[in-house]
Amino acid sequence: MISTPSFIQRVTNLSREQVRDLAGMFARAFQQDPLFVHALPEEHTRSPRLKKLFALNIRYGLLFGEVYHAAQQGLAIWLPPGHTKVTSLRALLAGMGRVPFEVGLRAVLRLGRLNTLSERLHERLAGEPHWYLFQLGVDPARQGGGLGGLLLSPVLARADAMSMPCYLETNNPRAVRFYQKLGFQVAAEGRNAALNLSYWAMRRESR
Numbered sequence: 001m002i003s004t005p006s007f008i009q010r011v012t013n014l015s016r017e018q019v020r021d022l023a024g025m026f027a028r029a030f031q032q033d034p035l036f037v038h039a040l041p042e043e044h045t046r047s048p049r050l051k052k053l054f055a056l057n058i059r060y061g062l063l064f065g066e067v068y069h070a071a072q073q074g075l076a077i078w079l080p081p082g083h084t085k086v087t088s089l090r091a092l093l094a095g096m097g098r099v100p101f102e103v104g105l106r107a108v109l110r111l112g113r114l115n116t117l118s119e120r121l122h123e124r125l126a127g128e129p130h131w132y133l134f135q136l137g138v139d140p141a142r143q144g145g146g147l148g149g150l151l152l153s154p155v156l157a158r159a160d161a162m163s164m165p166c167y168l169e170t171n172n173p174r175a176v177r178f179y180q181k182l183g184f185q186v187a188a189e190g191r192n193a194a195l196n197l198s199y200w201a202m203r204r205e206s207r
Helices: 016-029 034-039 043-064 088-093 096-103 105-125 147-162 173-181
Strands: 009-011 066-069 074-079 131-138 166-170 185-192 197-204
Touching: 016 043, 016 074, 016 131, 034 043, 034 105, 034 197, 043 066, 043 074, 043 088, 043 096, 043 131, 066 147, 074 147, 088 096, 096 105, 105 166, 105 185, 105 197, 131 147, 147 166, 147 173, 166 173, 173 185, 173 197
Parallel strands: 131 166
Antiparallel strands: 009 066, 066 074, 074 131, 166 197, 185 197
């Protein structure tokens, strides 16, 4: 039985300031992530662009998923069964039409090429109802202390109760080891030579 501490809370609404602060936390957490180093190779502009991108991801989660946070130090965004595909309409409603202007067209094209691969893997490896981990971030100062696992615990427990799998993708080998400790297994892995990026698709079966 997975227990959830009281400081891990689901949020359905966040102020503009809270979204800004949490997007900043995500930017710090993913500053050296292989995917975003590839998409935004100019290090001096990566952080401000990531903040804008992650603010939109948080808004998408609030509108169409479930968001859990821990005192501004970590955030998990899940997409629930039946809503695990990011559709064009939902993306527009979340304001993601601004991404090319706020993040840069070249970055969007780089991310888009990998997203095409991710979508194919997602459809092939998780065709049944499931929970999709859209994004997880923990402030670098709190990483390695178990906060990431605690942030995921509410939905992992629900997935177990519903007898449903969970699914995610990552481009970071360190993240693979972290998720394996939580019961996820690698369902597919490879390297995109054109993008010079490794990728892992992972599933966690219900317990």
